[in-house]
Amino acid sequence: MKGRGRPVAALVALAALVAFACVAGCDRRPQLVPASADSSGAGVDSFGVFARLAADRWESGLNDEASRYTARVLREALVARPNAPWVERVRGVLDSLAMAADVAGGDRATVANLFARSDPDGGSWPFVFWRDQGSVRFEALEGGGLHLEDVATHAFAADATPGDSAQVAVLWGRRVGGGRQPTLMTWAYERGRWNLLQTLGPDSLGGTGGGEFAAADSGRALTVRTYRPTPYFDECATCPHVFHERGYAWGPTGFTRIDDRTVPSPYGTFAAFIVALVAGDRERASQFVVDRSLIDFARRYEWQAVAKGRWRIAPATDEGGAEIVLLRGRSEAYRVRFEPRDGDWVIAGFESTSRAIE
Numbered sequence: 001m002k003g004r005g006r007p008v009a010a011l012v013a014l015a016a017l018v019a020f021a022c023v024a025g026c027d028r029r030p031q032l033v034p035a036s037a038d039s040s041g042a043g044v045d046s047f048g049v050f051a052r053l054a055a056d057r058w059e060s061g062l063n064d065e066a067s068r069y070t071a072r073v074l075r076e077a078l079v080a081r082p083n084a085p086w087v088e089r090v091r092g093v094l095d096s097l098a099m100a101a102d103v104a105g106g107d108r109a110t111v112a113n114l115f116a117r118s119d120p121d122g123g124s125w126p127f128v129f130w131r132d133q134g135s136v137r138f139e140a141l142e143g144g145g146l147h148l149e150d151v152a153t154h155a156f157a158a159d160a161t162p163g164d165s166a167q168v169a170v171l172w173g174r175r176v177g178g179g180r181q182p183t184l185m186t187w188a189y190e191r192g193r194w195n196l197l198q199t200l201g202p203d204s205l206g207g208t209g210g211g212e213f214a215a216a217d218s219g220r221a222l223t224v225r226t227y228r229p230t231p232y233f234d235e236c237a238t239c240p241h242v243f244h245e246r247g248y249a250w251g252p253t254g255f256t257r258i259d260d261r262t263v264p265s266p267y268g269t270f271a272a273f274i275v276a277l278v279a280g281d282r283e284r285a286s287q288f289v290v291d292r293s294l295i296d297f298a299r300r301y302e303w304q305a306v307a308k309g310r311w312r313i314a315p316a317t318d319e320g321g322a323e324i325v326l327l328r329g330r331s332e333a334y335r336v337r338f339e340p341r342d343g344d345w346v347i348a349g350f351e352s353t354s355r356a357i358e
Helices: 008-021 046-060 063-080 086-096 266-279 282-288 293-300
Strands: 100-105 109-115 125-132 135-140 147-156 162-176 179-190 193-200 208-213 222-227 243-251 254-262 311-313 323-328 332-341 344-352
Touching: 046 063, 063 086, 063 109, 063 125, 063 135, 086 100, 086 109, 109 147, 109 162, 125 162, 147 179, 147 208, 162 208, 179 222, 179 254, 193 254, 266 282, 266 293, 266 311, 266 323, 266 332, 266 344, 282 293, 282 344, 293 344
Parallel strands: 100 147
Antiparallel strands: 100 109, 109 125, 125 135, 147 162, 162 179, 179 193, 179 208, 208 222, 222 243, 243 254, 311 323, 323 332, 332 344
């Protein structure tokens, strides 16, 4: 969402629509509720009041106040149409008011990560919205300044009311260089509030990449696919990487890792082979070739010598193909052939080649 401005006509129109959607007999007097008041205490006409206050605060750069008023606007919109899909409803209201946020979740819990339209890469203010015995409530969450990626819920009641064992998990992303580093935060519901239960950062989730929650409760509730810099290789943001895929189960104490595997690829096999050669681990190196004799050929080219330069994949090379060209240092280039074996790739042969391909 880009641009800025104060859409007064949109505020008035939406306020009228919200009022029309409510049942007859509502208290039509404006009810301006202080930001510190309980989230369930605002009335119908508060929508228009809060919308104008929020627009003024965003325009003035008072983003903390603006985010709180915007959250109240969204709460009023959900109260007016509680059976509408929450994520679509929240996005629609924000778009109509020209306010900015990333939105994710579902009808059990929706998270809106609000930010200033004039500064989308600046700070952010996340809020979670949920049902409580038929009413709609909201609460500010930790995670400000991060990008909202995905939201999941666990152990909610059939009527979408969270019980004492209910949890909400949010997958965030932090922009780093040319990619994002994931962070997972999980909140547990207790006595009407959400308390932070667990935080898993890039060190736990594996570095740069992303993830997604399972569509339904299952043994594997979260999958992340991430990478770290590969030893002895130069890698740009758009270059191939050695990816690791981690699976997590979701239980009473939060998320627990249940598996961790390297995603098969020719590039990953070659990188692992070089690491084994540098370490002098002939047994491990043999796992990445069709024949052990290839280890001796690689040593004749001095692939085990770090001083000869760092490796990188040649431009325009199909990283997923059965043949890739890799460059080393300032003068060397090698054409490496691969073949599939047991769900992975092994090196079938290689030869020196010209660097004219650069």
